Amino acid sequence: xxxxxxxxxxxxxxxxxxxxxxxxxxxxxxxxxxxxxxxxxxxxxxxxxxxxxxxxxxxxxxxxxxxxxxxxxxxxxxxxxxxxxxxxxxxxxxxxxxxxxxxxxxxxxxxxxxxxxxxxxxxxxxxxxxxxxxxxxxxxxxxxxxxxxxxxxxxxxxxxxxxxxxxxxxxxxxxxxxxxxxxxxxxxxxxxxxxxxxxxxxxxxxxxxxxxxxxxxxxxxxxxxxxxxxxxxxxxxxxxxxxxxxxxxxxxxxxxxxxxxxxxxxxxxxxxxxxxxxxxxxxxxxxxxxxxxxxx
Numbered sequence: 001x002x003x004x005x006x007x008x009x010x011x012x013x014x015x016x017x018x019x020x021x022x023x024x025x026x027x028x029x030x031x032x033x034x035x036x037x038x039x040x041x042x043x044x045x046x047x048x049x050x051x052x053x054x055x056x057x058x059x060x061x062x063x064x065x066x067x068x069x070x071x072x073x074x075x076x077x078x079x080x081x082x083x084x085x086x087x088x089x090x091x092x093x094x095x096x097x098x099x100x101x102x103x104x105x106x107x108x109x110x111x112x113x114x115x116x117x118x119x120x121x122x123x124x125x126x127x128x129x130x131x132x133x134x135x136x137x138x139x140x141x142x143x144x145x146x147x148x149x150x151x152x153x154x155x156x157x158x159x160x161x162x163x164x165x166x167x168x169x170x171x172x173x174x175x176x177x178x179x180x181x182x183x184x185x186x187x188x189x190x191x192x193x194x195x196x197x198x199x200x201x202x203x204x205x206x207x208x209x210x211x212x213x214x215x216x217x218x219x220x221x222x223x224x225x226x227x228x229x230x231x232x233x234x235x236x237x238x239x240x241x242x243x244x245x246x247x248x249x250x251x252x253x254x255x256x257x258x259x260x261x262x263x264x265x266x267x268x269x270x271x272x273x274x275x276x277x278x279x280x281x282x283x284x285x286x287x288x289x290x291x292x293x294x295x296x
Contacts, residue, residue, distance in 0.1 A: 001043065001044075001047070001053055001056070001057070001271045001274070002014045002015065002016060002043075002044070003268075003271070004057065004271040004272060004274070004275040005057065005060055005075070005221070005275070006221035007275075008061070008275065008279070009060065009061075009221060010220060010221045010222030011220050011221070011222070012060065012075055012220060012221045013039065013040045013075065013219065013220050013221075014040075014217040014218075014220075014221055015040050015041035015044055015215075015217075016215070016216045016217040017150070017184075017213060017214050017215055017216030017217070017236060017237075017240060017241070018040065018041060018148060018150050018183070018213045018214070018215060018241075019041075019044060019186070019241050019242055020183055020184045020185060020186040020189055020211075020213060020241030020244075020245075021041075021118065021146065021148045021183040021189055021211040021213050022037065022038075022041040022044045022045050022048075022118065022148070023044065023045075023048055023186055023189075023190075024185075024186040024187070024188070024189025024190040024192075024193060024211075025045075025116060025118055025146050025189060025190075025193045025209075025211075026045040026048045026049065026116065026118075027048045027190055028116075028190050028193045028194035028197055029049070029116060029197065030113070030197070030201075032083070032111060032112075032113040033083065033106075033113050033114050033115065033116065033197065033201075034083045034084070034099065034102035034103075034105075034106070034113070034114070034115035034116065035049065035083065035084045035115075035116050036084075036085065036086065036095045036098050036099040036102065036115065036116065036117040036118075037078060037086050037095075037117075037118050038086075038087075038095070038117075038118040038119050038120055038123075038148050039075070039076045039086060039087045039092065039095075040120065040148070040150075040215075041118070041148070042075060042076055042077060042078035042086035042087070043056045043059075043060065043074070043075060043078045043079075045078060045086075045118070046078035046079035046084070049079060049084055051067070051078065051079035053270065053271065053274040054274040054277050054278050055067055055079075055278075056074065056078065056079065057074075057274050057275050057278035058074070058278040058281045059073075059074015059075070059077065059078075060073075060074045060075045060278075061074075061278055061279065061281075062074070062283065062284075063278060063281040063282065063283060063284070064281065064282050064283060064284040064285070064288055065278070065281040065282070067079050067080040067081075068080050069284055069288050070283060070284030070288060070289070071284070071288075071289065072088060076088070083102075085098070092119070092120070092122065092123045092126065093119070093123050093126035093128040093129065094128070095117055095119065096117055096119055096123070096126070096128055096129050096132050096145070097128055097132060098117070099115045099116065099117030099132075099143055099145075100115075100117075100132040100135055100136055100141060100143055102115035102143070103115040103136060103141035103142050103143035103200075103206070104139065104141055106141075106142050107139070107140070107141055107142060107204060112201050112202070113142070113201060114142040114143065114144060114197050114200035114201050115141075115142065115143045115144070115200075116143075116144045116146065116193070116197060117143070117144075117145055117146065118146045118147075118148045119145075119146075119147060119148065120147070120148055120149070120150060120153065121147060121148075121149040121150065121151060121152075121153060121158045121161075121162060121167070122152075122153025122154070122156070122158075122161065124147050124149075124162065124167055124170070125161065125162065129145075130170070130174075132145075133145065133170075133171055133174045133176060133206070133208070134174055136174075136176065136206035137174040137175050137176050137206060140204050140205055140206075141204070141206055142200035142201060142204050142205065142206070143200065143206045143207075144193060144196040144197055144200055144206070144207050144208075144209065145171065145206065145207070145208045145209070146193060146208075146209045146211060147167055147208070147209070147210045147211065148183070148211055148213065149167065149183065149210060149211060149212050149213060150213050150214055150215035151212075151213075151214055151215065152215050152219070152228070154219045155219065155227040157228075166180065166210065167210045168180055168208060168210040170208075171208030172208075176206050176207065176208050177196075177199075177205070177206075177207050177208070178207070178208035178209070178210065179192060179196075179207075179208075179209055179210070180209075180210045180211075180212065181209060181210070181211050181212075182211075182212065183211035183212050183213030183241075184213055184214070184239045184240070184241040184244060185241070185244065186241050186244075186245050187245070187248070189209075189211055192209055192211075193209055196209055213241075214233075214236035214239070216233060216236060216237060216240075246260050
C-alpha cells in the first residue's frame with residue numbers, strides 16, 4: 001500500500017522498516033480501547049482495525065471518499081472513528097495529549113478500557129510528552145505510551161538529539177513502568193504492548209514501551225536519505241520485520257514459502273487496484289467542505 005502511495009506522492013511519509021512496531025502495537029487493542037497512531041504509519045495502523053484500503057488511499061489523495069472526506073490529511077489521520085484517529089496538527093506531539101485525555105475518559109467511564117499512542121524519537125523531546133507522563137502518573141491513567149524509535153528525526157540522528165540515558169529511563173523518572181523491546185520483532189512488540197494494555201485495563205496504570213526500529217525509507221517518499229551511511233541502512237534491511245515474521249512462520253510450519261509468495265503477490269495487486277480506484281474518486285466540492293458534519 002505504501003509503495004502504491006510512493007509512486008504517486010513524493011510527500012508521503014513511509015513507515016518502511018517500522019511495521020513491526022505499528023502492527024504489533026495496534027493489533028493488541030481490544031474493542032473499546034482508544035488507538036492514536038503516530039503520523040508515520042497511521043494508515044498501516046488503520047489496516048489492523050479493518051480499514052478499507054481504497055478509502056485510506058483516497059484520504060491520502062484528498063478525495064471525498066476518504067475517511068475524512070478531504071477535510072484533513074488522510075495519511076496523518078488514517079481511519080477516523082470515535083476511538084481511533086491520528087494526528088490533526090502539523091506539529092508533532094498533540095496526539096500524545098489526545099491519548100492522555102482518552103485515558104482520563106477511560107478512567108472516568110470505569111469500563112476497563114485503555115488508550116494507546118505511538119510517537120517517534122523526535123517527538124520524545126516534546127514537552128507535551130512529559131506533561132502527559134506526569135499527569136498519567138499522578139492521576140493513574142490507563143495509557144500506554146509507545147516510542148516508535150526509528151532513530152532519525154528527519155535527518156537528525158537520535159544519537160545527536162536525545163540527551164541522557166535510555167529513553168525508557170525518562171518515563172521511569174515519573175514512576176511509570178517502562179520496558180525496551182526489539183521493534184523489528186512484531187511478535188515481541190505485540191506481547192509487550194499487550195501486557196502493558198492489560199495492566200492498564202485491570203490496574204488503571206500507565207506504561208511506557210521503547211521500541212527500537214529503523215526508518216529504512218527517507219523522511220518522505222522522495223527523500224534519498226543520503227545523510228545516512230549506506231552500510232547502516234543495509235544492516236537494518238537484514239532485520240526487516242516483515243521478512244523476520246515470514247521466516248518465523250515458515251519455520252514453524254504456519255505458512256509455506258509458496259503461500260507467502262502468493263500472499264505478497266495478491267496484496268500487491270490489491271494495493272494497485274485500490275490506488276487506481278482512489279485516483280478516480282472525486283475531490284470534495286463545496287457541499288462537503290462547507291458541511292459541519294463532514295466527518296460523520
